[in-house]
Amino acid sequence: MEKWFITMKKADFNEIAEKYHISPILARLIRNRDIIGDEAVDFYLNGTIADLYDGMLMKDMDRAVEILSEKIREEKRIRVIGDYDIDGVNATYILQQGLSELGADVDTDIPDRIKDGYGLNIDLIDRAIDDGIDTIITCDNGIAAAEEIAYGKENGLTIVVTDHHEVPYVQINEEKEYILPRADAVVDPHRADCEYPFKGLCGAAVTYKLVEALYNVMQRDPEDVDYLMENVAIATVGDVMDLTGENRIFVKQGLEMLKRTQNPGLKALIECTGVDVDRLNAYHIGFVLGPCINASGRLDTAKRALELLNARTRRDAVMLAEDLKALNDSRKEMTERGVEEAVRMIESTSLKDDRVLVVYLPDCHESIAGIIAGRIREKYYKPVFVLTRAEEGVKGSGRSIETYDMFAQMCKCRALFTKFGGHKLAAGLSLEEENVERFRETINELCELSDDDLQEKVSIDMRLPFPYITEQLVNELELLEPFGKGNPKPLFAEKDLRVISPRIFGKNRNVLKCRLQDQQGYQMEAVHFGDVEDCLRAMEQKNFMSFTYYPTINEYMGRRTLQLTLVNYQ
Template sequence: MSKWFIKGSKVDYRIISKKYDINPIITKLLVNRNIDEKDMHKFLNPTYENSVHNPFLMKDMDKAVDMLIDSINNYEHIRIVGDYDQDGNSATMTLIDGIMIYNENISYAIPHRVEDGYGISKRIVDSAVEEKVDLIITCDNGITSFDVVEYAKSKGLKVIVTDHHQVKNENGVDVLPMADAVLNPNRQDCSYPFKKLCGAGVAFKLVQALYDKLDGDREYMLDLLEYVAMGTVCDVVDLVDENRYFVIEGLKRINNTENYGLKCLIKETGLKTEVNTYALGFIIGPCINAAGRLDSATLGIELFLEENMLKIEEIAKKLVSLNNERKKLTEEGLEKVEKIIVDENLNKNNILIVKEKSIHESIAGIIAGRIKEKYYKPTIVFTSSSEDGILKGSGRSIDEYNMFEEINKYNSMLNSFGGHPMAAGLSIKEELFEEFSSLLNENNPLEEDDLTPKIYLDSQLYANELTFDIIDEINTLEPFGKGNSKPVFGDKDIKINKLDIIGKNKNVIKFQFDIRNRLMEGIYFGDVSELLNYLENKFNTNNYTNKFVDIVYYPNINEFNGNKNIQLVIKEVR
């Protein structure tokens, strides 16, 4: 059971509400999300003019654009080097589509997850030299590719790095690759006002700067936000500031897209509703990611670039099929990892470190994330690699544990390592696995309270006072995601009138509540058996009629057969 907290702020939202004529509930939600009062109207009504920053504020942008224009004017061969995930795919497409209107002498390369590893490789550089490439532009990678960028320069190539990952820092000084221009808002010497762009976002800034300089077609440029929205949502960056505009505008364009590849993929997934952030993050994005996990990430690019309609339809079918295979492999791997945790009594440890060599290395991170969610403990899943005697691991963490810092203490034991506080990728000699696991657990800083999940409520809100208008107001904060989480509220002393288990797999609980003499419907999508066991233990009966509970919920308008009603989506019950 989670601990519940109500978010507190020293800012008086009621004063701000009156000052700016914004609904008090909405003002409180904005304050809770640390939106400055002067930015609230912009947040609620983002436009190109009020949300999109001047790209030339980014360090090296002037150099990058001049070099790019020079390459365009001389019809030089430009190669985009992306990455094998959704953000890398989106960034690659943003640059190809954005630049191609000026120079069709453009190609791309995507690293192979196993053969190349992450980012630009010497193999990719050698191929570029052989194919007489003049300018390489990396996207969503390159900021730590010191040796490879130096190698590319030694071969006479011009290199522009565009990336959003953390910059290596030694003794307080940024260490940058020896590229001709390095675009990354996280550089210490970069005055760009928004630091949370994804790889596709940084790529878009380069295209925006190019179009500003060449007086390009803004509408054509804004169509690129179809890709940027996908990258922004799937790379789980904060949906505030510029990113908020990118996603809102990108979703509008996705839902009216002329891109046959995207249309085919949406159709093939069986998606019946309008595309929203959930559809991007959990239905469409994973299909493109699956190509980089189980096949070739170039499939995701081909989907958008291919002109033969039959071939496009085949690619869309293959991407959905690969994602279904990925889901199956994930479930099988998850089962194996959970069995190891039980059999080896690993749950006694604060850090769950599991070795299961049969798991495909590309899904180890997904499984680690699922285990972390279930146990609320930092989790690292190791599997075999293409190198004999070497294990590859992927980790996911909780807010209370800085995984990067803690693993970095034992960096000397590792063959490779990278990441950030919430996730890490690493490799290690198999003979050192047990020692590494013991060291991380024996020296971990976590207390019992750290390992208790926490829910932070936006406020107490009497559910019986909800109206369609209030819910519509709350929904003006969409799209929800990292940095702008879906609002959750709490209410106490709710009487259960009725409880039914529904759904084809009996995996949903439907409540009828009596909330201060108003009958309301609640729906729960969590672990059904766990909640029923909890209620049975609390009430010493499996008859819950007339029993009282507290709830954490968010309000939803449910439409069915033309009828609309207010529904409470239940996050937790106590």
């Protein structure tokens, strides 16, 4: 059972509304997102590219720029080593484009998820040495590769790290001792000694800042690389970063650029997935385009996604886009099978009593373990690890809930892993097969989650009676976009509603339609996507129900009608 609560944050909503020419409803929604003070509200509503911070504020950015500008002038061979997910692929592309346009002799390498695993490894470094590479620059990885970087340095490589992951540490008494790799430059806003004002950038945004700084130093117009902001937007949404601060501007501007993109690969992907380019928003990156880019790193090689971004002809672009879409379709089928198997295992064993679910699916493709973990977390609202049999031992991915710091808990049983990394809400790990059961026991013994922690909280912005819902309000809500993590879509609620003629339709029977009537007799059309069968049963049993929703405009055959999209019900 979910726990609903209304966010009651205080402010003078009328004053904010007057000052920024918005409605008091919008003023309340902005306050609910902890946007406080004139400067913050102005940045939230009106922030532009001009408000982005100077990348040189990042620790070691000056060193990275100095090294790279020198290597470009000396015509040394540079290799960008990225990662196989959407952030890594876009970060690789940004560096490759930015450096080659400055005349660098640059190529790229991306690890294979299954063969190489995450991040830098000795093979990748040996490959660079064999190819006569002088300088490696990492993106979206490298901060945790101290040993591999030491090996590269011993073998004469210059290494620049750009990353956005947490810096690994060991806890000595109460003190954290951070382990920074001994690279020639380490650019990561999460460094304890980095004073960059915004810590929430993705890997691609860090590389964008580097390219911009490099253009300035080499006396080229940094506006020439503005177009790469569309790649930053894709990576920011795809890597599920908070859409606050600078990320909000990157995604807002990047989405506008993406609508008129000149990149043949992205154009082809938008077309072949059937996204309406005029209405393109963060949702389409997160749930339509992004998964296709990610699918190549999961089921094939991420180099295919990079090829798409690099495609020069329309023919190549269309072929690659269709390949990626097909890969994503088969990834979806595999995920469904994996989720069903995991649920069967949880329901039929003692697993269901655990507070932290550790599910071992030996035959599951290791690249979709994280997606399955996410789906299981949604179903049970518990932290979840899904483990699979790998080429060596067992590999897995974890997805957590707000009240459980997954990475901190894993640090307490690090002796069980051969490799692990991650952050509060997601993690990856490798371990020996004989340690699977011990890991399940240990992580549950360490778990201090209360019943309340394991109850999903639904945060409602405000009660919104039907008469307040107008087309003008729906249009005004667009000022709050882009929506996503850290800037959720507004959620309204109303109680004691009578449900009129609910019915399920759609070719997959996955849409529920009904009318809702409030106590004063006002009626609204409503739709619900999701657990439609359960919802219909509840509607048929109860005379009055409470719903959370957000208002939309439904356009059909030229007619525009107000409609509620229902999210939760009680």
